[in-house]
Amino acid sequence: MSAPRPIKTRLFTPGPVEVPPRVLRALSQPPPHHRTEGFRATLLAVTEKLRALHGTAGEVWLLPASGTGAMEAAVSNLMSPERRALAIGGGKFGERWAGLLEAWGVPHQTLEVEWGASVDPAAVEAALEQGGPFDTVFATHSETSTGALHDIQAIARITRARGVRLVVDAITSLAIHPLPQDEWGVDVVVCGSQKGLMIPPGIATLSLAPWAASAIDQAALPRYYFDLRKARKSLAGGETAFTPPVSLVLALAESLAMIEEEGLVAVHERHGALSRATRAGATALGFTAFAARPSHAVTALRPPAGIEAGAVVKRLRERHGMILAGGQDRLKGVILRAGHMGAYDLADIQALVGALGECARALGGPAPVRDPVLAASEAWDRA
């Protein structure tokens, strides 16, 4: 008799993430028409909560797109062929900024960062001093491809001091790490729905700090679907410029209520604990954290010598029903990535590191240096 197979799929992917049952329930309501008083009230309430979450007294818009759509909107609404940009690399998503700038004909330079490292703020400062003048810096808060967290607060201090604009991809950091946009001095923050916001993909958000309000008024690049001037005009009447994904907006209203009930500080602290616990459990098994300064959204792990990352991902899926991600691009086969954004808690991580232990054993890994589940549990408690 062979061992029973898993009957459930557990997502530990770096998005989409597990969607809580009450959010699924909200999602499956008969969708309302978007040009009704009821939906306008929902949209405005959601927008208000997003402003608090983005940490801005400025404007926030919902865009009917995935996160990359909001990244494109930032480029096409702010930039022009005359405005030079500095893109901070360090992973697939940092490099996506450079790809977008290239596609949109915006002159730019990329600050190369070793994959897995977090950019040294002094290197940003040096690039601005030596390679400038730059109009805008495009950065990533949590680099999903490497699991590295970049120090946006320090970067913002540098850009603000020089009157350079800062656009931040917070797709896997919003509702995971603190990112008080106005307080830190970030001009634009973009996010997607299928990460810390705990709903399925299909909504992107973009916030504009109050001092940057006029930044979208004039731009020389073509824009229509992502024209934020249209979004601004429509939102004044409680609407979006183009038909919004109404079902996802209802789901978002529910997930934002959950975040409010738990409290944003508690949500941030829980993600810190998820990250610590995952690393502690994995480390006990001989895995090593790939990122020097780990994001609390996704834990990137190098397997112990002799074990292939892909084999671990495969065994986790087939034997344990757990979906993790491998490495992307140059990290393919090098790392595996466990996402823990949104509705995850200690029990999820104990299950994960328990399964990871089984895989390591079966695949001929080293003896654990200690019990991974216990290690995860203790790390969870340690603030």
Add this chain to the structure above:
Amino acid sequence: MSAPRPIKTRLFTPGPVEVPPRVLRALSQPPPHHRTEGFRATLLAVTEKLRALHGTAGEVWLLPASGTGAMEAAVSNLMSPERRALAIGGGKFGERWAGLLEAWGVPHQTLEVEWGASVDPAAVEAALEQGGPFDTVFATHSETSTGALHDIQAIARITRARGVRLVVDAITSLAIHPLPQDEWGVDVVVCGSQKGLMIPPGIATLSLAPWAASAIDQAALPRYYFDLRKARKSLAGGETAFTPPVSLVLALAESLAMIEEEGLVAVHERHGALSRATRAGATALGFTAFAARPSHAVTALRPPAGIEAGAVVKRLRERHGMILAGGQDRLKGVILRAGHMGAYDLADIQALVGALGECARALGGPAPVRDPVLAASEAWDRA
């Protein structure tokens, strides 16, 4: 004692539409990760069914956007500042093509069409002969703002004969009217999800006829999020270029199964009956059809003299729980619009025209020339 209030909301809007319960159930499944074998199989199966629905042996892509996003994709992937376009007007959505071309810096001319009329194919021919050369014609199949159907078959005959490309907005015509893309000779067809496809908004589709496959290879306009070359490359591996709205894809798989079960010809015929029945019922009450050649997606009605369109919409909503749309832009206050795309049948239309009769009576309309419900029922039967 006042009359009881409605306890249900019935959408007769020109999108979003009523979503069938089994589609809502599909929508509320725990969302899968998109880079898994299971989801790849779903995406490829959905794409195959969409190819049949679009009537093309060419390519179809799902875009994470509303319909306007696919319209923008058609412009940015096909056009350049050197390629002149002819946009066919006649309503808010026909004029959206001109707006997009303007925003994207594509030289263009608009063929003005009276709102409510369908363009005379001879006028398209004359415009091509006299105003040319044009590279591409942008047209609308079903004009949602006026309820008019344009004769795409005739227009395609004209464009094909001249080697001019034709791009068609089929947002409110796909799965409602026949539009056999390859047979008619349409290069590009774009659609949205919240109309004949019966799911909530958030997915757009774009199909490229086989002979037009290379049309997206070279273009001089910036594109990244909507770069169809990326979509093509990703779909070869069963994926989308950027995270797809997975929950909506599951819903779409279900609604496409429903269309298949009913049969596409039957679906088209049912929409014809919905359109006839709505007009017959409304005409019996003294309303007049606004469009000379009515779309089967949406019935635009002018109220009898002395009744304001807005008052009818308001009373339908407040007393009957039915959400209809008013006129847009220059048709505001002139017409009301009843959408009947997707999961609607005779009983829905009888309820609608019954309610319309109550409104007309209460608002001081003329005596009905005959029983509107009976008129609707008879028109339903008449093929």
